[in-house]
Amino acid sequence: xxxxxRTGVYLLLxxxxxxxxxxxxxxxxxxxxxxxxAVLYLAIGWIPYTVTFYLLGRLFSSPGALPSMRAADIGxxxxxxxxxxxxxxxxxxxxxxxxxxxxxxxxIGIYAGLALFGWGIGRRSNALTRRD
Numbered sequence: 001x002x003x004x005x006r007t008g009v010y011l012l013l014x015x016x017x018x019x020x021x022x023x024x025x026x027x028x029x030x031x032x033x034x035x036x037x038a039v040l041y042l043a044i045g046w047i048p049y050t051v052t053f054y055l056l057g058r059l060f061s062s063p064g065a066l067p068s069m070r071a072a073d074i075g076x077x078x079x080x081x082x083x084x085x086x087x088x089x090x091x092x093x094x095x096x097x098x099x100x101x102x103x104x105x106x107x108i109g110i111y112a113g114l115a116l117f118g119w120g121i122g123r124r125s126n127a128l129t130r131r132d
Contacts, residue, residue, distance in 0.1 A: 006059075013055040019048035035097040042107075049111065050118040057122025067123050075116025082109030 023045030027038045086106035090096070096103045 009055055009059060013052065013059065016048045016052040016055060020045055020052055023048065039096060046110070046114055050114045053115045053118030054122040054125070055118075057119040058126045059122075061119070061123040061126055063123045063127040065127065067127055069120055069124060071123070072117050072120025075113045075118075075120060077113070079110050079113030079117065082106040082113060086110075 023041050027041035027045065083106070086096075086103050089102055089106070094102050
C-alpha cells in the first residue's frame with residue numbers, strides 16, 4: 001500500500017472502532033427500557049465490528065501468496081449457526097427480554113464469527129493488493 005492509502009485505512013479503522021463502541025453504548029443504554037431497540041442497535045453494530053476486523057486483518061496480517069478463505073468461511077458459519085440458534089430459542093419462547101442469559105453463548109458466537117470473517121477477508125485483501 002502506498003503511504004497515503006495506509007493513512008486512510010488507519011482513519012477508517014479508528015472510525016469503525018468508534019462506530020462499534022457507539023452502537024454498543026446505545027444498545028447498553030436501551031437494554032433496560034426497550035430490549036427490542038437494543039437488539040436493533042446490536043445488529044446495526046455488527047457492520048462496523050466486522051469492518052474493524054477486516055481493517056485489522058488488512059493492516060496487521062502477513063499472509064502468503066494467496067491465503068485460503070478458511071477463516072472467513074468458518075467465521076461466517078459460526079455467526080450464522082449462532083444466529084439461527086438464537087432465533088430458534090426465541091421461537092420456542094426464550095426471548096432475550098425474558099431469559100437473556102440463554103442468548104449469551106449465541107451472542108459470543110456471533111461476534112467471534114464476525115471477527116473471524118472480517119479478519120479472513122482482510123487478510124485475503126491484503127495478499128491481493130500487496131506489491132512485492
